[in-house]
Amino acid sequence: MADAHDAVEIIVAKRDGHELSDGQIDWMVDAYTRGAVADEQMAALAMAILLNGMHRREISRWTRAMIETGERMDFSGLSRPTSDKHSTGGVGDKITLPLAPLVAACGVAVPQLSGRGLGHTGGTLDKLESIPGWSCEVSYDAMIAQLESVGAVICAAGSTLAPADKKLYALRDVTGTVEAVPLIASSIMSKKIAEGTAALVLDVKVGSGAFMKDLDSARELARTMVDLGKDAGVPTVALLTDMSTPLGLTAGNAIEVQESLDVLAGGGPTDVVELTLVLAREMLTAAGRDDVDPAERLADGSAMDVWLAMITAQGGDVHAPLPRARESQVLPAPSSGVLTRLDALSVGLAAWRLGAGRARKEDLVQAGAGVVLHAKPGDEVSVGQPLLTLLTDEPDRFARAEEALEGAYEVGDGSREGTSPLLLDRVT
Numbered sequence: 001m002a003d004a005h006d007a008v009e010i011i012v013a014k015r016d017g018h019e020l021s022d023g024q025i026d027w028m029v030d031a032y033t034r035g036a037v038a039d040e041q042m043a044a045l046a047m048a049i050l051l052n053g054m055h056r057r058e059i060s061r062w063t064r065a066m067i068e069t070g071e072r073m074d075f076s077g078l079s080r081p082t083s084d085k086h087s088t089g090g091v092g093d094k095i096t097l098p099l100a101p102l103v104a105a106c107g108v109a110v111p112q113l114s115g116r117g118l119g120h121t122g123g124t125l126d127k128l129e130s131i132p133g134w135s136c137e138v139s140y141d142a143m144i145a146q147l148e149s150v151g152a153v154i155c156a157a158g159s160t161l162a163p164a165d166k167k168l169y170a171l172r173d174v175t176g177t178v179e180a181v182p183l184i185a186s187s188i189m190s191k192k193i194a195e196g197t198a199a200l201v202l203d204v205k206v207g208s209g210a211f212m213k214d215l216d217s218a219r220e221l222a223r224t225m226v227d228l229g230k231d232a233g234v235p236t237v238a239l240l241t242d243m244s245t246p247l248g249l250t251a252g253n254a255i256e257v258q259e260s261l262d263v264l265a266g267g268g269p270t271d272v273v274e275l276t277l278v279l280a281r282e283m284l285t286a287a288g289r290d291d292v293d294p295a296e297r298l299a300d301g302s303a304m305d306v307w308l309a310m311i312t313a314q315g316g317d318v319h320a321p322l323p324r325a326r327e328s329q330v331l332p333a334p335s336s337g338v339l340t341r342l343d344a345l346s347v348g349l350a351a352w353r354l355g356a357g358r359a360r361k362e363d364l365v366q367a368g369a370g371v372v373l374h375a376k377p378g379d380e381v382s383v384g385q386p387l388l389t390l391l392t393d394e395p396d397r398f399a400r401a402e403e404a405l406e407g408a409y410e411v412g413d414g415s416r417e418g419t420s421p422l423l424l425d426r427v428t
């Protein structure tokens, strides 16, 4: 049990720009989780952290204190090394789906604890739940057994993993303090370190559809998280990748599962394949298995075999057709030329309004809803050809989705200006 401290003294210290001691941090995080520090006190401290920042030692200690409030998983007894990936979230980001089985097919186990979508970014669990029968609930023992037999698990994080983060994240959400880099970094890394992976690759998204809108803030977040991983003894690498336009050609749930199946079958959009392979190579290198070429395992069908085993192990019916939306509406290209811009945030908002995402944690999502892209920035389009297809079960949702897409795309005279490379930077 940490020494008793005074919450007000700690808030005032950070308000006045001082460093917090290890003891102060341990006490504050623990006392807040126990209910001995009030929400308004933690909210004041979160705002002081947002305004005055934290030093590396403070963020490491804060992360450790959050981990200590819950249980830690341990996969060190497995017969193969572990490696995991975390994405800070974007539109059309289905990479976990082909990536986890691919890395497992290369001999490295992937214990992937995922979340649900909130707002315009999708959640991996929502996507996978569009597969009939598939369950995200996997016990610790079942997770170990599946990692040993299949090599990959994608499931929900239990409530025992860093409970301080659950409480603090909900508080930040309603107090304008989500954006503090020390708090984002410690929130993400406390869960990933508690999850017990031996190595971690971070995909930090940059652009309109991401948390971090510009390269400098994304670099700062990446640097902070990589340092936290190192301080906790988990080798961590971060890639900064573009999220100014959606990833792949789909944003939704079942339609993203289908696109992931296309990748596992050797096809799929170029950007999804490229990012899957880049991240797979990073995860394998981090786990000491850079002797295996993931492109070969994708081409020879072994990644697909792991996918089928992984979905089946969690109750999914791999032969059942994926759900389809009842209604669709096509948005045509307004003129002929090159698509110079297709904004990720607008597409994410449209998919959300069509029913693919949720506004509150309790909301249900529509499995078939979403947006299909028929062109990407840099592609030539002809006037009237389908540019986007909107999908939903409830046609009264089309109007609000179309509103979200007003001004979201431009067809120009052939210049490719505005199209960014997918991989923007690497932080080690």
Ligand code: URA
Binding pocket: 169, 178, 183, 184, 185, 187, 188
């Ligand atoms: N994701 C998290 O898990 N935590 C944050 O603070 C932000 C994004």
